[in-house]
Amino acid sequence: MRKKQYRLERTHLNSLLKLLREEGYQTYGPVRGELAMEWAPLTDVGELPRGWTSAHGPAHYRLENRGGESLFGYRNGPESLKKFLHPPRARIMKAERNGGAFRILEDRPAAAKRAFLGVKPCDVAAVAALDRVLLNDRYSDDIYQANRAGLFLIAVHCTECAETCFCASSKAGPQAKTGFDIALHERLDGAMPEYFAECGTAAGAALLEKTGAPPAPPEWARELADACALAAGAQQRKVDFSSAAAVVERNYDSPRWDDIARRCMACGNCTQACPTCFCVNFEEHSSLDLQTAERHRVWDSCFTQNFTYIHGGSVRLSTKSRYRHWLGHKLARWQQQFGSPGCVGCGRCITWCPAGIDITAEFEWLKAGAPAAI
Amino acid sequence: MIPTAVGAALKDHPFLEGVPERLLDKLSQLAFEVTFEEDQIIFREGDPSSFFYLILSGLVALELAAPGRVVTIQTVGDGEELGWSSLMSRVDKQFRARCMKPVKALAFDGARVAAECEEDHEFGYLIMRRILVTVxxxxxxTRMQVLDVYSARGGQIK
Amino acid sequence: MSLALETPAAAERSVMEPVAARLASVAKETHDTFTLNLEPPEGDPVAVFQPGQFSMLYVPGVGELPISISGDPERREQLTYTIRSVGQVTYQLVTRRPGDTIGIRGPFGTAWPMKESRGKSVLIVAGGIGLAPLRPAIYHILRHRGDYNRLVVLYGGRSPRDLLYKKEFAAWGMLPDTQALATVDYGGVSWRGYVGVVTTLFRHVRMQPKETVAMLCGPEIMMRYASRELETRGIPPEQIHLSMERNMKCAVGFCGHCQMGPYFVCKDGPVFPYTSMKPYMDLYEL
Structure with a gap:
């Protein structure tokens, strides 16, 4: 059966938000913060960053107003959906002491229903990547599971990319193919944008039907594919994921890692901005009277000294070994572990690296044994 | 041919595995069997090196003493050699060798074996090669011991 | 009083939630190492383990650590752990008193290949505290003695006073078709056993390499040279198994800390065939 396709106007988007709220969802959208794009509660499309975009480069990010009526011309800010699905800090348990004994207090994560409007294809793919780690592997993380179960995704295809984007390499974009409830293509040929909407799930289909939007002209699907192909072709950065395992293995002792380490500050910005980096650490908190203790889970980074600590010392002592681990995991070993790359090509790690280290350029250098032509 | 019990023991000793018969013959003429009782001292640290032993059975502790402690740094037992320094000129014994269990061994006058090595380089090469493997x-x-891998710090250098 | 009963049943528990177990006894093994016997709630799956697996032990307000199970897998009423006090959490664990509560999650990880080793000889090579995760394998073999050929236990420690389970170890050596040899890095005057690294014991082992399964646990440097040496001595690499140690915070593959090459040591290990580890063991700072 052919998927039903709709022609939406701005008012239909508001209907979507309204309908979602009626179904108990908190609705979120990309909102312009003081210095960067953020994910924030959104009840009306008027709050979307109309006319705004941003310029990206290694260690460079600037919001720019270019005017016009586009609601989704924004580019990804440092935040992804990771902070909602896999929160930076979460209490995982609580214990109450009674002398030398204690009891564990039940502490099940509350299910959250959240709908996101305007998610870029790379971030949709990032959710699928997190699913493979935290949901569909040997064990399921109950916090992630609770947040994930209540997730509703309205994706927006990309018809223009930031300078740092390389989603065509990871095949996450620029056209979202899967993983969304609804996907939108913002068409800017008229005076006011129109939206080509497709559903990815039954829930998405039901919601679109309820908006009362008319069907989309049949040629819109093709025009979407063409526009995305054009965007893909314009991407300057590329990563050959199929060769990643061999490149990483072959270059284990490459002096390039030392060169990177002279630039890398091991700050961990790349891992925090990455929409798929999932590593966490645990913290113990006791009340002053020592009667209760809480265990918290917090985001961690493989760039920290203690990340690999075992009695006696840390396995990865040098910065070069930590960068090598991170790059190797993202591009190569994640594929061995979970069947697809841990990198979706969003380019955040390039933009938000204070030293402007570019994972694509470093990989290209290792692959070719020479600097990449960027 | 090697008719003697000494010769047979030589032939079976792992230290000399694969050594041609001609050279085993030569060695057997230099060898004699010795026994030591439990706790008997075979040699002391600082002794001029004299004998080289191939241990047939038993266990010998190589010890070092400092005020307040005597440390065994290595044990050698059946199938191993003891006293390789006797084959080098002007090297005194580095450790004390004490029997932890009664020991039976083949003993060689180090100086005579060394002289034979000088005389017959093929023989000398085979002996030196085996000594080198042991050393x-x-x-x-010793490097592993120095790393102290079982310590609480897991072999990390402070 | 059994507070443990207030722990939610296993089916309702998240993998991150410990079950409260009662500390039955603490026994001093050496100057810094203690064996704890814990009583989990009756019938709780936390107590059903295979040799080589580990649990996460938790002291509220202090922290949680992966600890190998060192007891008999067929004694379900108690879980036994041998813990060396080297840090804050291990110190807190070994200084608990009988009757106190300790949190347990698990069991986690892969096990020693007990089934695959049937009909073969088993060579156990342990270093330091590494004997603890191997002891359940030894118990299993001794309980099912007819299923296995020879049993050889080689054990290297720092000094005689650091050796674990001394009486038990001596008893193993007296059993038929069993060798139990210990060596130390530094011996004192009263030590009448071997002195030297654990590989120096290999020459005393009597078994057919091709029909032998080797199980190794100890400091990584020791396992590296021991596995190389065993391969040289003719044990097929796929019959050599190692228990690896990495920083394991969650035990279920979520925290990312324990990665070693393509593996998560917590869920893909800790027990690995040497064939899997070989490409990675010699890579520095992997």
């Missing part, structure tokens, strides 16, 4: 093994073991 390399001891060196490797």
């Amino acid at each position: 390399a093994e001891r060196l490797r073991s």
Whole structure:
């Protein structure tokens, strides 16, 4: 059966938000913060960053107003959906002491229903990547599971990319193919944008039907594919994921890692901005009277000294070994572990690296044994 | 041919595995069997090196003493050699060798074996090669011990 | 009083939630190492383990650590752990008193290949505290003695006073078709056993390499040279198994800390065939 396709106007988007709220969802959208794009509660499309975009480069990010009526011309800010699905800090348990004994207090994560409007294809793919780690592997993380179960995704295809984007390499974009409830293509040929909407799930289909939007002209699907192909072709950065395992293995002792380490500050910005980096650490908190203790889970980074600590010392002592681990995991070993790359090509790690280290350029250098032509 | 019990023991000793008969013959003429009782001292640290032993059975502790402690740094037992320094000129014994269990061994006058090595380089090469393997093994073991891998710090250098 | 009963049943528990177990006894093994016997709630799956697996032990307000199970897998009423006090959490664990509560999650990880080793000889090579995760394998073999050929236990420690389970170890050596040899890095005057690294014991082992399964646990440097040496001595690499140690915070593959090459040591290990580890063991700072 052919998927039903709709022609939406701005008012239909508001209907979507309204309908979602009626179904108990908190609705979120990309909102312009003081210095960067953020994910924030959104009840009306008027709050979307109309006319705004941003310029990206290694260690460079600037919001720019270019005017016009586009609601989704924004580019990804440092935040992804990771902070909602896999929160930076979460209490995982609580214990109450009674002398030398204690009891564990039940502490099940509350299910959250959240709908996101305007998610870029790379971030949709990032959710699928997190699913493979935290949901569909040997064990399921109950916090992630609770947040994930209540997730509703309205994706927006990309018809223009930031300078740092390389989603065509990871095949996450620029056209979202899967993983969304609804996907939108913002068409800017008229005076006011129109939206080509497709559903990815039954829930998405039901919601679109309820908006009362008319069907989309049949040629819109093709025009979407063409526009995305054009965007893909314009991407300057590329990563050959199929060769990643061999490149990483072959270059284990490459002096390039030392060169990177002279630039890398091991700050961990790349891992925090990455929409798929999932590593966490645990913290113990006791009340002053020592009667209760809480265990918290917090985001961690493989760039920290203690990340690999075992009695006696840390396995990865040098910065070069930590960068090598991170790059190797993202591009190569994640594929061995979970069947697809841990990198979706969003380019955040390039933009938000204070030293402007570019994972694509470093990989290209290792692959070719020479600097990449960027 | 090697008719003697000494010769048969030589032939079976792992230290000499694969050594041609001609050279085993030569060695057997230099060898004699010795026994030591439990706790008997075979040699002391600082003794001029004299004998080289191939241990047939038993266990010998190589010890070092400092005020307040005597440390065994290595044990050698059946199938191993003891006293390789006796084959080098002007090297005194580095450790004390004490029997932890009664020991039976083949003993060689180090100086005579060394002289024979000088005389017959093929013989000398085979002996030296085997000594080197032993010394390399001891060196490797010593490095591992120095790393102190079982300590609470897991072999990390402070 | 059994507070443990207030722990939610296993089916309702998240993988991150410990079950409260009662500390039955603490026994001093050496100057810094203690064996704890814990009583989990009756019938709780936390107590059903295979040799080589580990649990996460938790002291509220202090922290949680992966600890190998060192007891008999067929004694379900108690879980036994041998813990060396080297840090804050291990110190807190070994200084608990009988009757106190300790949190347990698990069991986690892969096990020693007990089934695959049937009909073969088993060579156990342990270093330091590494004997603890191997002891359940030894118990299993001794309980099912007819299923296995020879049993050889080689054990290297720092000094005689650091050796674990001394009486038990001596008893193993007295059993038929069993060798139990210990060596130390530094011996004192009263030590009448071997002195030297654990590989120096290999020459005393009597078994057919091709029909032998080797199980190794100890400091990584020791396992590296021991596995190389065993391969040289003719044990097929796929019959050599190692228990690896990495920083394991969650035990279920979520925290990312324990990665070693393509593996998560917590869920893909800790027990690995040497064939899997070989490409990675010699890579520095992997």
